[in-house]
Amino acid sequence: MAEDEKTPAREVIADYAQAHFRYFRTADGTVYAQRTGHPVARPIRSQGTTGSHRQELMVGLYRDGIGVFNGTALKEALDLIEALALSEQVQPVHIRVAPGFDGATWLDLGRADGMSVRIHPTGWDIRTPDPREVCWKRTQLTGELPLPTRDTDGKGIDLLLRLTNFANAQAECLALAWLIGCLGPSVPVPAAFLTGPQGAGKSTAGRMLTRIVEGMSSDLRRPPKDEDSLTAAVAAGWVTALDNLSHMSPDLSDAMCCIVTGAESVKRALFTDGDVHRSSYRRPLLLTGIDVGVIRPDLAERLLPLRLERPKVRRTEAELWAEYAEVLPVVLGSLLDLTVKVRKAHAETPTDPRMADFAHLCAQLDAATGFGALAAYRASLDDLNDDVIEGDLLAQTVLTHAETIAPGAAQRMTSTEWLACLSCVYSGEEARPLPKGWPTTGKVLADRLKRLQPTLAARGVLIDSGRTKEARYLEMTRPAVPPPHEQPPLPDQGT
Known part of the structure; x- marks a missing residue:
């Protein structure tokens, strides 16, 4: 064959690629390659340590006897494929958990065969998903899960709780509700906060809960020092677990709120002047720590405290994790059985908690099992409100002043007048000095009270704002029938 009759290498590569791979784009314009019939997709420009599509293509060409091609031919072929894929239908990629057809959801086991x-x-089963229904994205944080055991009759739940040191049945049922929430791609779940005395096994329990969803290679991490590092870690996995928190800075608190309920990060795209890279994320979050200091009200509404106690009998790490690895398939199978029962159950959606989706999940769990998860969740929120108030002198002062307002009455003043009033209440007859961080202007006071509105409302004090022709005002009201502070007794029921 004459030299000019040979098919150019870039065309050989492009023909082979389109015959063996499916190419599509995501909403942000990233082009992915998916081997025919396989659910795992890789970005064609990736050079990551988990394997790039370029490497995958080179290996396929070599093993199928097509040949070995230089970098220029590969680049030209991939440039053409990328341009063609930008006109294809948009399809999302998912990490670990994904929505499917007909109300189903999928859990990626992290296996090479895509199972x-x-x-x-109606039930759960193990299969390879249709690539047009689910596209999995894998990173270094995607660990492999064992094949779950069928027909466990709930034994895995008992095995899991035996290995952990939850202080009571209420903490156990909330931990189960959190795990079920982690298997739902569309349900925002509050951040599980494992707390308790030193030596209660918080880090161990945190690893166990995380590894049910993320595999045995998953581990806890120290909180990153900046928001960009935290965002990168969150975007690369499903459950983000931070260990041994002792302080919660305002920036970290705000970042955690965004992780729980969802946010989008926009940065300038590399090697460009005007284009941007969008990264949307909402992930389950797990924290461990004895005490994180003052908790901001907006984060308190997104926390799920799970208290642990010191074990009576200590076990070696090797013995503990060997048993955990052995029972993990049974634990995962029992959790899937329970998830099916919960999703089948019908329950009304509570409207009082901020995390209404998780409250509804707790109500479904109660309808399926009778554990009392919703009452336990409400009690945990009430305890967190107490923590917020105990750590905020302004909130304590507002509640003290509110006791002078008759039930059903309201008091209206400008923010500057309220600042003078509350400062006098705090100083008292002893004229004690105002504490550090006390509002210095009416505007600062108004902003602080807006942040404290949910916490104060839970204690029967409503803060509202408005405007008259003369000036803006803040209004403090005590409803005639304040919300109950005490929660109904929780059923003393194990799992």
Whole structure:
């Protein structure tokens, strides 16, 4: 064959690629390659340590006897494929958990063969998902899960709780509700906060809960020092677990609120002047620590405290993790069984908690099992409100002044007048000096009270704002029937 009759290398590569791979783009314009019939997708420009599509293509060409091609030919072929894929239909990629057809959800087992778990209210099964239904994205944080055991009759739940040191049945049922929430791609779940005395096994329990969803290679991490590092870690995995928190800075608190309820990060795209890179994320979050100091009200509404106690009998790490690895398939199977029962259950959606989706999940768990998870969740929120008030002198002062307002009455003043009034209440007859961090202007006071509105409302004090022709005002009201502070007794029921 004459030299000019040979097919150019870039065309050989492009023909082979389109015959063996499916190419599509995501909403942000990133082009992915998916081997025919396989659910795992890789960005064609990736050079990551988990393997790039370029490497995958080179290996396929070599093993199928097509040949070995230089970098220029590969680049030209991939440039063409990328341009063609930008006109294809948009499809999202998912890490670990994904929505499917007909109300189902999928759990990626992280296996090389792409086997995954399909979870539906009618049951769960293990299969390879249709690539057009689910596209998995893998990173270094994507660990492999064992094949879950069927027909466990709930034994895995008992095995898990035996290995952990939860202080009571209420903490146990909330931990189960959190795990079920982690298997739902559309349900925001509050950040599980494992707390307790030193030696209670908080880090161990945190690893166990995380590894049920993320695999045995998952581990706890120290909180990153900046928001960009935290965002990168969150975007690369499903459950983000931070260990041994002792302080919660305002920036970290705000970042955690965004992780729980969802946010988008926009940065300038590399090697460009005007383009941007968008990264949307909402992930389950797990924290461990004895005490994190003052908790801001907005984060308190997104926390799920799970208290642990010191074990009576200590075990070696090797013995403990060997048993955990052995029972993990049974634990995962029992959790999937429970998830199916919960999703099948019907319950009304509570409207009082901020995390209404998780409250509804707790109500479904109660309907399926009778654990009392919703009452336990409400009690935990009430305890967190107490923590917020105990750590905020302004909130304490507002509640003290509110006791002078008759039930059903309201008091209206400008923010500057309120600042003078509350400062006098705090100083008292002893004329004690105002504490550090006390509001210095009416505007600062108004902003602080807006942040404290949910916490104060839970204690029967309503703060509202408005404007007259003369000036803006703040109004403090005590409803005639304040919300109950005490929660109904929780059923003393194990799992």
